[in-house]
Amino acid sequence: MIVEGTIAVVMLVAVFLILFYRDPKRRIPSGNVIVSPADGKIIGIIPYDRETSVNKGNKGIIKNASEGGPKKGVIVAIFMRLWDVHINRAPVEGNVLFIRHTSGRFHTAQLIRAENEKNEILIKHKTLGNVKVIQVAGFIARRIVCFVKQGQTIKKGQRLGKIVLGSQVLLVLPLKADIAVKKGDFVKAGETVVARY
Numbered sequence: 001m002i003v004e005g006t007i008a009v010v011m012l013v014a015v016f017l018i019l020f021y022r023d024p025k026r027r028i029p030s031g032n033v034i035v036s037p038a039d040g041k042i043i044g045i046i047p048y049d050r051e052t053s054v055n056k057g058n059k060g061i062i063k064n065a066s067e068g069g070p071k072k073g074v075i076v077a078i079f080m081r082l083w084d085v086h087i088n089r090a091p092v093e094g095n096v097l098f099i100r101h102t103s104g105r106f107h108t109a110q111l112i113r114a115e116n117e118k119n120e121i122l123i124k125h126k127t128l129g130n131v132k133v134i135q136v137a138g139f140i141a142r143r144i145v146c147f148v149k150q151g152q153t154i155k156k157g158q159r160l161g162k163i164v165l166g167s168q169v170l171l172v173l174p175l176k177a178d179i180a181v182k183k184g185d186f187v188k189a190g191e192t193v194v195a196r197y
Contacts, residue, residue, distance in 0.1 A: 023087050026190035028157030034091045034177060034195040035157060036187035037133045038169035039084040044077035045183055047175070061170075068098065068122045069132040070174040076194055078169045078187060086162045088135060089190035091171055093156045094125040096148050116168075119144045121160060128197055132172035135163050157190035 029035065050066040065075050080086060100120045117137040125131050135144045143164040148154055163169075173179075177195040181187060187194060 022085060023159075024085060026089070026157060026188065028155075028190050029193055032127070032197050033180075033193045034128075034131070034171075034173065034197065035089065035190050036078065036181075036192040036194050037088050037091045037160065037171050038078045038080050038187070038189050039086075040078045040080040040169070040187065042076065042181050042183050042185045042187060043079045043168075044075070045179060045181070046075040046077070048073060048075065064118075064120075065132060065134065065170060065172040068120075069130050069172045072175045074173050074175060074177065074179060076171040076173065076179070076181070078171070080163065080167050080169065085189065086164065086167070087189060088133065088160045088162060088169055090123065090148075090154045090156055090158045090160050091133065091194070092123060092125045092128065092131050093154060094123040094131070096150055096152045096154060097122040097124050097130070099146060099148070099150050101144070101146075117144065119146055119161070121146070121148065123154065128174055128177065131174075132170075133160060134170040134172065135161060136168040136170060137163065 046061070048062045048066065050062060050071045061075065066073065102118050119135040121133045123131045123133070137144055144161065146161040147159050148161070171194065173195055177197050179195050181194050
């Protein structure tokens with residue numbers, strides 16, 4: 001009985017690791033579209049204006065998102081569940097202007113918080129200007145891995161990094177981007193069109 005129980009536990013752990021570390025191929029759409037940087041559920045779409053701070057309840061997020069990014073824009077927040085693919089992908093092609101890792105807390109990733117540990121990747125796109133991807137660690141996720149470097153030219157859909165276990169990714173876009181998703185939608189990294197331009 002003990003041996004059978006041990007085998008069952010080992011098999012469950014193996015299945016979990018295979019599911020968690022999977023990296024399926026994605027069909028990257030062409031044209032003037034912005035793709036999701038993460039698999040998961042849209043938990044917020046927040047328009048903002050850094051100058052007037054219209055969204056005072058999200059002041060910390062707006063300050064963080066708009067730093068280096070657009071002064072007026074929209075934040076698309078994606079919650080990555082434990083069973084989602086955890087590889088993050090570039091929403092657009094462009095040049096990586098900077099990468100910044102900030103230590104912080106590990107609150108639940110189901111809420112949009114400014115104080116969690118994060119990794120910011122700022123991308124310069126030839127038409128849109130600056131687009132930002134923020135990888136946010138959650139309560140369970142304690143490790144953010146970045147695959148790209150400052151100064152690197154990246155393609156739309158290229159792997160940017162991964163977040164170990166459940167977490168959140170914020171996509172920061174200029175206001176001129178025409179958002180194609182809504183809160184509650186499920187998206188796939190590199191495949192789902194989240195906006196057009």
